[in-house]
Amino acid sequence: MGFLSRELPIAVKAAIDQILIHPSVNDVVTAASRDEHGNWAIEINMDVPLPRDARDKGITATGVKESEWVRIVFPTSFPAHAPWLFLRADFNRAHPHINPGRPGELVSPCIYEGRLGDLLHEPDWINGIINQLADWLGKAATGELLDCSGQGWEPIRRDSVDGTIVTNIAIIRERMANAKNPISQYLRYEYWQSIVGHSGRIIDENTSYTNIGEAVRKFRIGSNEQSPFRSYFSLAIVISGGTKKTIDVYQPDDVDSLEQLLLRAESYGCRLGLENRLKEITENIILPQIEQTLEVTVLFAVKRPCNLIGEGSDIEVIPYGIAFISDENRRPQSTRTSVFPLVLIQKVSQQLLAETSDRKFNESDRRKEVAMIGCGSLGSKIAAHLARAGHGPFRLYDKDCFSPHNVARHAVANSAAAEFMLPKVWLTETLITQVGAQITPIKNPLEDVISLLQNKPDLFAKCNGLIIDATASSSVQDALCRVRPKHFGAPLLQVALYGRGTIGFFGLEGKDRNPRVDDLVAQLYQIGLDSSPIGAALYQATSFDRIHTGQGCASFSMKMSDAKISLFSAGISERASQLLDNSIPNAGELLVGLLTEDGLGVNWLHQPKTKIEILYIGDKSKWEVRIPVALRDRMRMETEQCRPLETGGILIGHINWGSRTIYVTGLLPPPTDSEFRTDEFVLGIQGLKKQISSIERITSHTLSYLGTWHSHPNGGGASGKDRNTLAELTRERGNVPSVCLIYRPEGLLAVTGPVTNP
Numbered sequence: 001m002g003f004l005s006r007e008l009p010i011a012v013k014a015a016i017d018q019i020l021i022h023p024s025v026n027d028v029v030t031a032a033s034r035d036e037h038g039n040w041a042i043e044i045n046m047d048v049p050l051p052r053d054a055r056d057k058g059i060t061a062t063g064v065k066e067s068e069w070v071r072i073v074f075p076t077s078f079p080a081h082a083p084w085l086f087l088r089a090d091f092n093r094a095h096p097h098i099n100p101g102r103p104g105e106l107v108s109p110c111i112y113e114g115r116l117g118d119l120l121h122e123p124d125w126i127n128g129i130i131n132q133l134a135d136w137l138g139k140a141a142t143g144e145l146l147d148c149s150g151q152g153w154e155p156i157r158r159d160s161v162d163g164t165i166v167t168n169i170a171i172i173r174e175r176m177a178n179a180k181n182p183i184s185q186y187l188r189y190e191y192w193q194s195i196v197g198h199s200g201r202i203i204d205e206n207t208s209y210t211n212i213g214e215a216v217r218k219f220r221i222g223s224n225e226q227s228p229f230r231s232y233f234s235l236a237i238v239i240s241g242g243t244k245k246t247i248d249v250y251q252p253d254d255v256d257s258l259e260q261l262l263l264r265a266e267s268y269g270c271r272l273g274l275e276n277r278l279k280e281i282t283e284n285i286i287l288p289q290i291e292q293t294l295e296v297t298v299l300f301a302v303k304r305p306c307n308l309i310g311e312g313s314d315i316e317v318i319p320y321g322i323a324f325i326s327d328e329n330r331r332p333q334s335t336r337t338s339v340f341p342l343v344l345i346q347k348v349s350q351q352l353l354a355e356t357s358d359r360k361f362n363e364s365d366r367r368k369e370v371a372m373i374g375c376g377s378l379g380s381k382i383a384a385h386l387a388r389a390g391h392g393p394f395r396l397y398d399k400d401c402f403s404p405h406n407v408a409r410h411a412v413a414n415s416a417a418a419e420f421m422l423p424k425v426w427l428t429e430t431l432i433t434q435v436g437a438q439i440t441p442i443k444n445p446l447e448d449v450i451s452l453l454q455n456k457p458d459l460f461a462k463c464n465g466l467i468i469d470a471t472a473s474s475s476v477q478d479a480l481c482r483v484r485p486k487h488f489g490a491p492l493l494q495v496a497l498y499g500r501g502t503i504g505f506f507g508l509e510g511k512d513r514n515p516r517v518d519d520l521v522a523q524l525y526q527i528g529l530d531s532s533p534i535g536a537a538l539y540q541a542t543s544f545d546r547i548h549t550g551q552g553c554a555s556f557s558m559k560m561s562d563a564k565i566s567l568f569s570a571g572i573s574e575r576a577s578q579l580l581d582n583s584i585p586n587a588g589e590l591l592v593g594l595l596t597e598d599g600l601g602v603n604w605l606h607q608p609k610t611k612i613e614i615l616y617i618g619d620k621s622k623w624e625v626r627i628p629v630a631l632r633d634r635m636r637m638e639t640e641q642c643r644p645l646e647t648g649g650i651l652i653g654h655i656n657w658g659s660r661t662i663y664v665t666g667l668l669p670p671p672t673d674s675e676f677r678t679d680e681f682v683l684g685i686q687g688l689k690k691q692i693s694s695i696e697r698i699t700s701h702t703l704s705y706l707g708t709w710h711s712h713p714n715g716g717g718a719s720g721k722d723r724n725t726l727a728e729l730t731r732e733r734g735n736v737p738s739v740c741l742i743y744r745p746e747g748l749l750a751v752t753g754p755v756t757n758p
Contacts, residue, residue, distance in 0.1 A: 008032055010621050011079045011658065012040050015126040018735055019044065019072065022127065024134040026067060038076040046070050048137045064141040065090035068072045070133065071106060079658030080450050080475050082116035083126075085109060085133060096145045096154035096250050097136065111136040113151070113309070121474035123701040125657030133388055146250060148306035156318050157252040162340040164421070165297060165319055166404065167203035168347040172238055173315040175208075176301040181242045184273040186215045189236035189297050201235045201342070203297065212280040214522045219334055222287040222294050234294055237277050240301035241269025248305040253318075258337045261298065261320060268302050278322075282334050287326040294324045294332050297342065319344050345421070368465030368580050369440060369610055371395040371490075372539050373449055373480075375428040378497060378572075379470030380411035385573030386710065387432035391580055393440045394432060395463065398424045451481040458487040460574040465580050469494045469517070471702075477518060478659050491584055492517055495572050499537025501564030502595045504602065508579070509587030515612045519626055520590050522654050522663035525702050527592060527607060527696060529666070534592060539700045567602050568593060575604075587611070615741070615750045617662075622738050623755060627664040627748070634667060635743040639711040646681035648674075648710030650688070651739055652695060652703055662706060662739060668692075681710040707739035717743045719753045726751045733757070 008016075016032055019025060019042070030043035045067045054060040058067075071086040083613065086106035093101075099108040111132040112119050122128050139145045146154055186209040191201045209215040212235075219233050241247075247268055255261050257277075287294055300318040307314050319342040324332030370391055372383045375398040383394060401421045407413050414426040425445045433439060444452060449471075452459055460467050461484075467490050469480060480492060494507045494517040507520035515523075528535035559606040571593060590607040610630040616622050638647055650668035655661075668691065673684030692705045707729055710722075723739060729738035730753075740751035 004331070006034065006038065009074075009078070009402075011660070012074045013072065014621065014657070014660075015079070017044055017093065018126050018655075019130055022130045022134075024130065029069060035409070039073050040078075041071060041073040043069065043071050046134060046137060047140050050141050054141070056528050060141050060143075062095065062140070062143065064137065065088075066067075068137055069228045072299060077450065077454065078129060079120060080117075080454075080479055082120045082129065085111065085129070093141050093159075094250070094252055095755065098157055098160040098252070100157065102159060109133065109136050117471075117475050121478075121656070122657060123385075123655065123704065125655075147317040150165055152307045152311070152316070153304040153316070154250065155316060158341045158343065159253065160341070160681055161343045162321065163199055164343045164345045165201040165202060165203055166347050168205045169317050169344055170313075171205040172299060172301060172317055173313050175238065176240050176303070176315050177243060177313075179240070179242055181244070182240060182270055182273055183242065183301075184237060184239040184270070184277050185210065186212060187236040187238060188215070188219065189234045190231055191234065191295050192231040198439040201297070203299075208238075211275075212284045216284060219453065220288075221285050222292060231592075232295070234296055234375040235281065236297040236299060238299045238301060239273050241303075243303050245269045245303065246305055247302050253341050255339055255341065258322065258334065261322070261339050264302070270300070271339065274298065278334060281324070282332050285332055287332065288757070290326055290328055290330055292326045292330070293677050294326065296322045296324065297323075298322060298471060299344075317344055347415075369393050369395065369463045369465045369490075370465045370466045370580070371397070371460050372428075373397045373467070373469045373476065374402070374471035374473075375424040376470065377406065377409040377411075377560075377562075378472075378495065378569055379468070380424070380428045380431070380567035381565060382468065382470060382495070382576065383428055383432055384411040384435075385569060386577060386580075387435050387437035389573070389577050391437075391465070391577065392432075393438035395427075395440045395442055395445075395460075396425045396428055397442075397449050397452075399446050400424055402427055409560065409565050429573075449476055453479050453483060457483055459483075462729050463491050465490050467492045468575060468576065470496070471494070472496045477521070478656070481516055481518050481659065488513065490500070491588075493576065493579075494520070497541075497558075497560065497565065497568055500558065503534055503537040503595030504568040504572065504591075504604075506575065506589070506591040506593070506604070508584070508589040510609070510611065515588050515609065515628075518656070518659075518661070519612050519628070519663065520588070520609075522626075522665050523590060523607065523628070524592065525642075525654055525663035525699065527701055529699055533594060535698060537603045539698065564595065564599075567595070571602055571604055613748060614749060617737070617739060617750045618755045619661070620751065623660050623662055624664045625664065625750060627740055627741075631664060631667055632743070632748055635709060635711065635741075635748075639713050639743050642676060642711070643713045644678050645676040646678070646711050646713065647676055648681045648683060649737055650683075650692075651706040651709055651741065652692075653706050654703055655706070655737065657710045662737060664739070665707060667709070683708055683710075706737075707741070709741040709743060712742055712744045715746055718742060718749065722751045723753055726753050730754055730757045 020028065024046045025044050029045055030042050032042045033297055034040050048064060048066055048068050050060055050066050059065045059386065069088045073084040075081050086108055089104055089106050091107040093107060097110045100108050101108055116129060119128050124131065167454050188204040188207045192199065206450060215235060215295050221234055223233055239499065262274060265274040281296060298320045302316045302318060304314045304316055307549045308316055321342050323338045325336040327333050370386060372379055372394060375383065375396055400422050403421065412431050414427065423446055429439050467488065469492065471475060492509045496505045503523055507517050507518055528538040587609050590609050591604045592607060593602045593604045595602055610628040612626050613629055613632055615625040617625055647670065649670050651664050652668060653665040654663045655685040671684035671686045671688050673686040675682035696704050722742065726738060726740040729740065735756050737755045742749040
C-alpha cells in the first residue's frame with residue numbers, strides 16, 4: 001500500500017476549516033482522523049430547524065433530530081474527488097433522496113441533483129456541499145424532500161439491484177395513461193447469460209398479449225436459442241391500478257419475496273391482477289426441462305401526484321424479477337420463487353434519436369499520435385473526423401459505458417451496443433479502426449484518467465501529436481493541470497460545448513504549458529462577462545437544459561441535438577487537423593464558436609491570447625495567482641499615464657478552491673472618489689459594491705472580487721500601509737483569499753502576509 005503521510009493534507013485542512021465555521025455546524029464530535037486506506041474523516045453535529053410541533057421533543061415524527069450527527073470522509077484523491085457524507089446508521093431510511101445502502105450501514109443522503117465532484121468545483125467549494133446537506137436535513141425534518149411543486153417525485157430507491165432491463169418506458173407509460181381502470185398485460189421478454197457471465201434483459205414493448213394463451217402460441221416460453229448468449233424467451237407483466245388511483249406515499253424498496261411483492265401490489269391497488277397473472281403462469285406454461293429456472297418480469301405502472309424528477313410524466317414504472325423453478329411436471333412453482341429488484345434503462349426510440357451528419361475528408365497518411373480523453377458525444381465525433389481524415393494512431397480513454405440515449409448523438413449509432421451497455425472506448429475504437437485508424441495499446445483505458453495520472457504523471461509523455469480533453473469535467477481539467485510540462489509530449493487541447501449547443505470552446509495550450517487550459521477557461525469566463533450572447537449560454541443554464549435518461553439523481557444529460565454537436569465537432573476537428581498537419585503556435589490558441597441564429601453554421605472567433613505571469617501569496621499554505629501578461633501591461637500603461645501619482649484599481653477573477661489557484665481575469669477602474677497621491681493611492685468606494693454585485697449576479701458568482709492593485713511608479717517594495725491594506729481585506733473577507741498586487745517598473749509584486757482569516 002505504500003507510505004501514508006500522517007499530516008493532514010492542505011486541501012483537507014482548508015475544507016475542514018471552512019466546515020467548522022459553517023453556521024449549521026454546532027459541534028465537532030471527533031477531530032480529523034485517518035483510516036487504514038489513507039482517507040481522512042471528521043465527525044460533526046449539525047443544527048436542524050425542526051417544525052414547531054417537534055421542538056419540545058427535539059425529534060420529528062419521521063426521526064429527524066434537532067442536532068444530527070454527520071461523518072464527512074475525504075478520499076485520498078480529495079479535492080479531485082468530492083468527500084463522502086454519512087448520517088447515523090439508525091437514520092430513517094424511509095426518507096426520499098437517500099443513496100442505496102444496507103440496513104445497519106451509515107446512511108448516505110443524496111443531497112445534490114448531479115455529481116458532488118462537480119458541485120465541489122463551483123465557486124462555493126466545500127461550502128456548497130455543506131449548504132446542500134443543511135438544506136437536505138431541513139427538508140427532511142419538515143417532510144419537504146419531495147417537492148411536487150418544483151423538483152418532482154423521487155423515483156423509488158433501490159438499496160441493491162440485480163440487473164437492468166432495456167425497454168421503451170414511454171410506450172409503457174402511454175398504455176397506462178390511456179387506461180383509467182386497472183390493467184395487466186403480457187409483453188414479450190428476452191433475457192440471456194453469456195458464456196463470459198454477462199447478463200442482459202430486453203422487453204419488446206411493441207408486442208403485447210391480453211391473455212397467456214396468445215403468448216404461449218406465439219413463442220416457446222423458456223426456450224434456449226443455443227446462441228453464445230443463451231437467450232431465453234419469457235413474459236413481462238405490465239400491471240397497474242389505473243390512472244384513477246394516485247399513490248402519494250413514498251416507499252423505498254424492501255421487496256425480496258413473492259409475498260412482499262404481493263403486498264406492494266396491494267399498496268398500488270393491483271394485487272388481484274398480479275395474483276391472477278401469476279396463477280396463469282403456473283397453470284399454463286410448461287418448460288423444456290425439470291428444475292429449470294424461468295425469469296418473469298413484473299412492471300408496476302404507478303400514478304404519482306406529480307411528474308417524476310426530470311421527466312414529463314407522473315407515471316413511475318417499477319420493475320421486479322421473479323425466478324420460478326419448474327417441478328417434475330416442468331411447470332413453474334409459485335412456492336419456489338425468488339424476487340429481486342431491477343432497473344429500467346431507456347431503449348433507443350424516436351424521441352431519443354436525432355439526425356446525423358456526414359462529412360468528406362481528404363485522406364492522407366499522418367502518423368502523429370492523438371490522445372483522446374473522453375469518447376462521448378463530442379469526443380467520439382472528433383475521433384471519427386480525425387480518423388477519417390487519416391490521422392492517428394490514437395490513444396482512447398473513457399471510463400463510462402454506452403447508454404441508449406447516447407445513440408441520439410454519439411458517433412456510434414448502434415442500438416445493440418446501447419442495450420448491452422458496452423464501454424465507449426471499445427465502441428469508438430471499433431468505429432475508427434473500421435476506417436483504417438491504428439490504436440496504440442494502453443493499460444486500463446476504462447480507468448478514471450484522474451486516477452491514472454495520480455499513479456503515472458507521465459501518462460502522455462509519448463504522445464507526439466495532440467492531447468484532446470473532451471470530457472467537459474472540471475475534475476479532469478484540474479488533474480491535467482497538475483501535470484508538469486516535461487510529462488506532456490504534445491500540447492493539450494480542451495474542447496467543450498455550452499448552452500444546449502450554442503457556444504463552443506477551443507482552448508490550445510501554449511509552449512511550456514503557458515497559458516494552460518485552465519487559464520483559457522478563466523479567460524472564457526471573462527469573455528462571457530463582456531459578451532451578452534456568450535454570457536447567456538455560460539451562466540444562465542437551468543434544469544430545462546437537461547434530459548433525464550434513466551432512474552436516479554445523476555441520470556441526466558445536456559439537451560443538445562446531434563446536428564449541433566456535428567456542426568461544432570466538424571470545426572473543432574478541422575482546426576485540430578490543421579494543427580496536426582502544420583506547426584502548432586507557441587502562444588497557444590483560444591477560439592469561441594457561436595451558433596448562427598438560423599442554426600445553419602458556426603462563427604468561430606479568435607480571441608487574443610497572452611502568456612501568464614505566476615505569483616504566490618499566503619504564508620503557510622500557498623495560493624497560486626495566475627494573471628495574464630496583458631493585464632500586467634495594462635497596469636503598466638495606467639501607471640505611466642498617472643505618473644508621478646500612484647494609481648490602482650480592482651482585481652476580479654475566479655477562485656479554484658480545489659487547486660488553490662486564483663485566476664485574475666479583469667481589472668475594474670478605481671471609483672470616482674479614489675485619491676491619487678505621489679506617496680499613496682486610496683481606493684474609493686463609490687458605486688463599487690453595486691458594480692461587484694452586478695458582476696457576481698451576471699456570472700452566477702463564477703467571477704468575483706479578488707482584491708486590489710496599485711502602482712509604485714518609482715519602484716520599491718510593499719510598505720506598511722500596503723501590508724495593513726492586505727490585513728484589512730483579510731479580516732473583511734474571512735476564509736476567502738485576498739490578493740493585493742503592486743505594479744512597479746521592475747515587475748509585479750504580491751504583498752506578503754496571511755491572505756485568509758478562517
